[in-house]
Amino acid sequence: MQPSRRAFLLGRRPVQTPWATFLQRLALRCQGTVRDQGGLPGQAPRAVLAPLREADVVHARALCAEYGVVLALADAEGPFAPAAGALLRVDPGRLAGLARLAGAAPRWRAQPGVPLAALAQAGLRQFDGLPGAMTLAQWLAAPAPWAAGDCAASGVLGVDLLLADGVEESLGPFGADDVQPLRSATVQRLVPALFQLAGGELAAACRGADRWQARYRLDALAPRAPAGVNLAHLLLGHGGTLAWVRSVTLAAAPAPGSARAESGEGGAWPSHAIALQARIKALFDPHGRFPALAAGPDGDNL
Incomplete structure (x- = not known):
């Protein structure tokens, strides 16, 4: 047969x-x-x-x-x-839980699929005038055009992440303001390497103008006073290329226009920004579990 x-x-x-x-x-x-x-x-x-x-x-x-x-x-x-x-x-889109947290200061925890219209309705003024149907995950992943060192104007207080290796971690204030220690060995190794990059020549070149010149906001590690270092701000503008964001803790911040600088997006990134982005990507995602940013403005849409 x-x-x-x-x-x-x-x-x-x-x-x-x-x-x-x-x-x-x-x-x-x-x-x-x-x-x-x-x-x-x-x-x-x-x-x-x-x-x-x-x-x-x-x-x-x-x-x-x-x-x-x-x-x-x-x-x-x-x-x-x-x-x-x-x-x-x-x-x-179906991960759309939104809850106000207990405490004197108004704070909200939002899942990645919450639409910006719901956040604005809750009183988070930084989302006024933005596309109401855009999800929080898309907003966090989009280019973050705050002036260099001014990421605190986003109102992002903390992020809960799923990292490339499957580790779940929470990032927030770091140093004297740290109320939530880093739990995982992955992030305990990652953070010192990021601070080393933030103090290096590539980051200094990206900080050479009022506008931070790279997509990944490593300037979060050198904020303007009186703001303190907040590791959550590293995820502003990440494009979904560094981690999966499980939830975001937010406080109200000024409406767009009063706290933002001109983004300057468009055109090619300078070579030092491209090099810095490649170093940050390699630290977060060495095996390419998430997409990678293009080296210039002519990349693909996924």
Whole structure:
């Protein structure tokens, strides 16, 4: 009997591709929805995950690492370097919890899918006039055009992260104002390396103008007085390329226009900014679990 006929009679299934197996396992482990987008000729396959719970993203990151799939924030603002392999976009729209925290000072904790309209309605003035349908994750990932050293004007107090290696960590005030020590060995190694970069020549060159010249806000480690160092501000403008943001703690800040400088976005980044961004990316994501920023303005949209 021919092998093909034997397989048919015995009901054996054809061997699945790694991509099909990845999607099958993703759908089994996640409560959210998974949509296969296939791929254009010559392009690696794409899919979209709409998680229903935070654990869905945890499972997705682990499977992406196992199968060599890049995990990207859906609709994040690039430009991005071309993705060499398969890509999973994560749409956080259903992760939209928003709660005011206890305490005398008004603070809110928001999940990544909260729309900016809801944040503005809660009294967070920094979101007034911004696109109401934009999610908090997209806003945090977009270019952050505050003047150099002025990241505190964002109103971001802390971020809860899922890092490239699967470690969950919380970042916030650092040093004398630190109320939440770094828990993971990953971040305990990462932070000194970032401070070393912040004191180096590349960062000094990026700080040479009123506008911080790089996309990653390493100037968060050298804020203007009276603001203190807040590690959460490192995620402003990150494009979804450094970590997955699980939640953000926010306070009200001045409305756009009164606290922002001209962003100067557009055109090529100077060479020292490109070099600094590559160093920061390598520290956060040495194995390329997340997308990478392009070296110039002509990169891809993911």
